[in-house]
Amino acid sequence: MSPILGTRHLVRLALRRDRIVLPIWVVLIGTVPASMARTYEQFFQSEADRAGLTANMAANPSIAVLYGPAYDLSTAGGFTAWRIGVFVALFTGLMAIFTVTRHTRAEEDTGRGELIGSAVVGRFAMLTAAVLVAGGASVTIGLVQALALIGAGLPAGGAFVFGAATAVTGLVLTGVAAVTAQIAEYSRTANGMASAVLGIAFLVRAVGDSSEATWLSWLSPLGWAHLARPFTGDRWAVIALGLAAAVAAGAVGYALLPRRDFDAGLVRPRPGAATAAPWLGSPLALAWRLHRGALIGWTVVFVAGGAVMGSIADGISALATDNEQAQEIFARMGGSDALVEAFLAVIVGMFGMLVAVYGVQATLRMRAEEVAVRAEPLLATRVSRLRWTWSHLAFAFLGTAWLTLVAGLAVGLTHGLRAGDVPGALGDVLAGTVVQLPAVWLIVGIATLLFGLLPKQVVAVAWAVVALAVLLSLFGPILDLPRVVVDASPFAHVPKLPGAELTVAPLVWLAALATVALAVGLGSFRRRDVG
Structure with missing residues (x-):
């Protein structure tokens, strides 16, 4: 039997399951660059404005940390x-990681992989189908970007290099996810590793783009998005490098697959103790045991980042304060008119969005326990449904508060030490991070609502x-989207601290909506069947 027998049917199945999620990824990521190009034409109309923009941005390493070199x-x-x-490129890589893991390791976690494998299906068919779907989506995103940029009036050569750079990043991360799916025993671990x-690729690129060690950028797939130099050189050789890396990563994944047992990873978890520790006598203690690894990992990332x-x-202050173009860019990203405060407002906003990702991950752990038939035996005891859900939601709410505090402390302390005003900087940054919590909790509440009402679709819809x-928060204001569209994001209603005025009313409304969503989700879970 061919090792890839049945791949075509598994590809159709994967596309059927992702018929909503993948088009959203493709449309959103594919059309943003063209909208950005049109916005540029509106803001910078004269040659003097454009020349000044290049001179100021290209010479500032702080800007290069976020966006890369301004060629x-x-x-x-x-x-x-x-x-x-x-x-x-970053979002395309995330899409590829989630897609590959969803159709490989997650299938084995839920037992569907074993059911499929019992049919006339080759050993490599499931992995091949996942790679084809994730890789195909990456290529589609790159193609949509290229065609949209051409439609916006940009040169075709640069447009295709831009799209190819995005697609290659997705292909490389597809290969990486194929490897982690063989190493880890659970889908959460595989997703986390990838x-x-x-x-790490983002941090390596940031260091390489903002220092004299420019060779580090060549080690990062995200660095290749700039090193390909779309519209400023069109280096197809960098695209070829990315394709080679993608093939190499995928080859490693295929080589590792036969070396492990089905439903197991190459790295087996160590055996637990013969008897449970005394403190593992409550649902909350068990939830801590399940969530602690992810929470510790996120904490380390937030401290470093x-x-x-x-x-x-x-260093943002090095952008001359009389540079109206630079100030306008940061103001439209959601900050105030002061460059340093605007930069900090953008940074704490990004951390808030990352905290929301953790919140959804922690909330979806309930669904993972339910699908793996580990929740049902626990609920068969005296543990009530509400007590079980709150044991997990405690980490979705308190864990997000903890990460918000960690981010604020890390950013505020380091900025205060550089600026020579630790108390003032720390207070301003902590205020900016704390106000993100109502928006984060609303997203957690929506995920809980979906868990109660739509358990089968909760994973895809919550993400x-x-x-x-x-x-919408990152690109909506810059692209000058209609206000009603941007307001669909909870983060659009968060005061842009530090620098802006603190308005309490939006925070109260966000918290109230989160409470309603949470109550409806918990009530729905009490009435539906488990599993």
Whole structure:
């Protein structure tokens, strides 16, 4: 029997299951660059404005940490590649990771993989189908980007290089996810490992783009999005490098697959103790045991990321305060008119969005326990449904509060040390991070609502909600989208601290909506069947 027998049917099944999520990824990521190019034409109409923009942005390493090197901002294409090239590549990589894991390791976790494998299906068919779907979606995103950019009036050569750079990043992360799916025994672990690789790639690129060690950027798939230099050189050789890396990563995944047992990973978890510890006598203690690894990992990431972002914030002041173009860019990203405060407002907003990702992850752990038939035996005891759900939701709510505090401390302390005003900087940044919590909790409440009402669709729809909120918050104001569209994101209603005026009413409304969503979700879960 062919090792890939049945791949075509599994691809159709995967596309059927992802018929809503994948088109959302493709449309949102694929059309943002063209909208950015049109916005550039509106803001920078004279040659003097464009030349000044390039001179100021290219010379500031703090800006390069976020967006990469500014090769040429005198054209709409060069500006678009600089401003969002890394971010669209980042989101494409996340899409590829989630897609591959969803159709490989997650299938084995739920037992569907064993059912499929008992049919006339080759050993490599499931992995091949996942790689084809994730890789195909990545290529489709790149193609949509290229065609949309051409439609916006940009040169075809640069447009296709831009789209190819995005697609290659997705292909590389597809290969990475194929590897982690063989190493880890559970889908959450595989997702976490692949996402950690993506996070490290971002940090390596940030260091390489903002320091003299530019060779580090060549080690990061996200760095290739700039090194391909769309619209400012069109280096197809970098695209070829990315394709080679994608093939190599995929080959490793295929080589590892036969070396493990079905429904097991190459790295087996160590055996537990013969008897449970005394403190493991309550649902909350069990939930802590299940959530602690993810919470510790996120804490480490936030400490490291916050320290990096806080240390570069003071360098934003090097952008001359009389540069109206630079101030306008940051103001439209959601901050105030003061450059440093605007930069900090953007940073704490990004951390808030990342905290929302953790909140959804923690909430969906309930569904993972339910599908794996670990919740039902527990609920067969004296443990009530509400007590069980609250044991997990405690980490979705208190865990997000903890991560928000960690981010604020890391950014505030490092920025205060650089600026020579630790108390003032710490207070301002902590205020900016704390106000993110109502928006984060609303997204957690929506995920809980979906868990109670739509358990079978909760994973896909919950991730689509948080992805849509993040994309609208990041790109909606810059692209000058209608206010009603941008307001669909809870983060659009959060005061942009530090720098802006604190308004309590939106925070109260967000908290109230989160409470309603939470109550409806818990009530629905009490009435539906488990499983």
